[in-house]
Amino acid sequence: MxxxxxxxxxxxxxxxxxxxxxxxxxxxxxxxxxxxxxxxxxxxxxxxxxxxxxxxxxxxxxxxxxxxxxxxxxxxxxxxxxxxxxxxxxLPGPREVDPFWVSRQSLDADDESPKPGCGWLPADWMPQAALRRALRNVARAEDAVLLNYGRTQGDFDLRRLLARRAAEEGLALDPANIMLTGSGSQSIDLICRLLLKPGDTVLVDDPCYFNFRALLKAHQVQVISVAMTPTGPDLTAFENALEASAPRLYLTNSALHNPTGATLSPPVAHRLLKLAEAHNLLILEDDIFTDFEPEPSVRLAALDGLNRVIRIGSFSKTLSASLRCGYIAARAEWIEGLVDLQIAAQFGGPSPIVTHVIGEVLTGGSYRKHMEEVRRRLNRTRRSVIARLTTLGIEPWLEPRGGFYLWCQLPEGVSSTALAQAAMAEGVVMAPGNVFSAAQTASRFMRFNVAQMADEKSWQVLERGAA
Structure with missing residues (x-):
């Protein structure tokens, strides 16, 4: 042997x-x-x-x-x-390979375990020097930063910075229309608590980010999905879903869609907003990948002016997943209700220590250079990974404009769920297609994080699985 x-x-x-x-x-x-x-x-x-x-x-x-x-x-x-x-x-009990399974495997795996299925960049891609400098500075901050609860809407300076960044894309925002949260996922949770009740219908893309599905399941709502295309959701299917099911909310990524890497086109964006208005649909736009774009693309929140669109985001992909902080930009009356919910859930906004560190890194002069280098590095790595996957008969659905995800089709007869289970038995975390698909139509697809594929063990598992 x-x-x-x-x-x-x-x-x-x-x-x-x-x-x-x-x-x-x-x-x-x-x-x-x-x-x-x-x-x-x-x-x-x-x-x-x-x-x-x-x-x-x-x-x-x-x-x-x-x-x-x-x-x-x-x-x-x-x-x-x-x-x-x-x-x-x-130790979890036996369970099917579902969104919770992928999250548990990704979060609980050893630091040394290969994680081509996870949703974050490797540690050596992150701005460690800037973070350590900011942490040293915050240690010398006034006592209130180190000892007090966070303000109900979060740090004003960071909210003002987010408002200025939104203005660069044509979205006029007052800091009062922004609240900071414990994470991007918590932002979605708070919005669901405010706007939905059990039994409501929510529309998602197919495929969509797997934790969208997990969160919506926790809120006991009905989930329906429409097929994703390289320029946004299939508009015919989208309109049919609105007419047949009258969903309350649509949850999506407009830029560098997770998991497909697709980017919403202007014609599709305008049509989506017209349909939303006609059918009284609210839209939750997760903008977490905006800084990975080479050039800005269209945003529903900017076109809509936060009338029926709510924007969320966080800093876990670009700065640190350990600094848990997200944000919500929405109409003033919704912010009021969301603040009350956050007080009830955690008594105030995110930690002042965390928001001060994030604010200092974002304004410290090195952040833009950091993201420019990350984008360049991702472009090189993406091309290399695509070339190697293709030799195994694994084909990208499209080549994204940016970001670190590749949505790929496996060879005929290869189940991504079976491949993920076999990989996990060897200590490799992968993300099979059907955890992203409410309709369960992605059994031959797999999402790969190109930045997490340097370990040869991942490729050895793929070579055996693709064969």
């Missing part, structure tokens, strides 16, 4: 063991319960019976389970108590 074959076999055995530990930790298997049959469990996990036998033998050696001659394997009476508290708290 070669070293590579041995590593794969060990990874499969570890995966089976983790499944049993998960079931015990979650309570799906309790004291004295019989474990799944060897053949049945092997079939359900897509591994050989010998792999399950080895996993069961190892768990028995650990004292977690025990064998009964002629009867099978059973949970040891003391096994649940013997599990460390941390393991019982953190």
């Amino acid at each position: 070669t070293a590579e074959t041995h590593a794969r076999a060990s990874g499969r055995t570890a995966h089976v063991m983790a499944q049993i530990r998960s079931r015990i930790a979650s309570g799906a298997l309790t004291n004295g319960d019989r474990l799944p049959s060897i053949r049945g469990f092997a079939a359900s996990l897509g591994v050989s019976p010998s792999t399950v036998v080895e996993a069961y033998d190892r768990l028995a050696a650990e004292g977690l389970i025990r064998a009964r001659a002629g009867s099978g394997f059973f949970v040891q009476a003391s096994s649940v108590a013997s599990l460390p508290l941390g393991a019982r708290a953190t």
Whole structure:
């Protein structure tokens, strides 16, 4: 057996063991319960019976389970108590590959694990020197910054900076129309709390960012989707959906759409706003990727003037995912309601320490150069990744104008979900297509983060999967 074959076999055995530990930790298997049959469990996990036998033998050696001659394997009476508290708290139960699965794998993977399916840049791409300098400066700030709650709408200087940046694209904003939040995801959550009730219908692109789907599921709304094209949503399907389902809200990325990389065209943008007005549709425009664009593209918020469009964004993709801060730009009466909700949820806006660090980096003179270098580096990396993917028969749906995502079609007969599961068994995090698709029509698609594909292990997994 070669070293590579041995590593794969060990990874499969570890995966089976983790499944049993998960079931015990979650309570799906309790004291004295019989474990799944060897053949049945092997079939359900897509591994050989010998792999399950080895996993069961190892768990028995650990004292977690025990064998009964002629009867099978059973949970040891003391096994649940013997599990460390941390393991019982953190091991998830068996679950399908869904948006939550991808988020958990991405967030909980070791720092050394390859993550071509994650949604952020590697640490060495980020402005570490500027962040460390800003952190040193904030440590010398006045006591209120270090010790007080955040103001209800967040730091005024950072809101004023966001208003100035919006003015550069033709969107006149008063800082009073902007509130800072704990993150971009929290911004969406607050807006859903304000504008939606259980049973309402929300329209999303197909595919769309997988956490849109996760958040909407948490709010117990009905989700319908329309196919995405390289210039925006399919307008015929969009209009049909409005007439058939009367959705309350449409959630989208206009620029460098996640996951496809598409960019909204002016004709589609104008038509969308006319349809929204005719059908009393509100639009939530997630503008998180704006600074990755080589040149600014059309924005619904700028065309609409925040009449029925709400803009959100954050700084996790360009500065640091550790500095949790997002923002909402909306009509004054909506901001009032959103502020109340944020007070109820977390008693004030985001940490003054965080907002001061972000504000200092954005105004410190190095941010524009940082983003120029990131865009150049992404362009080089994207071309290289596309060329290598193509040799494996993996084809990009389009080549984006910017950003770090590639939405790609796998070879005929290759399931992206199965590939992601096999990759995870080897410690590689990937993002399969159907987690982005409400209609479940993307089984052959995979989203790749080109900046996270330097590790050869990712390519080895892809080569085996594509074959």
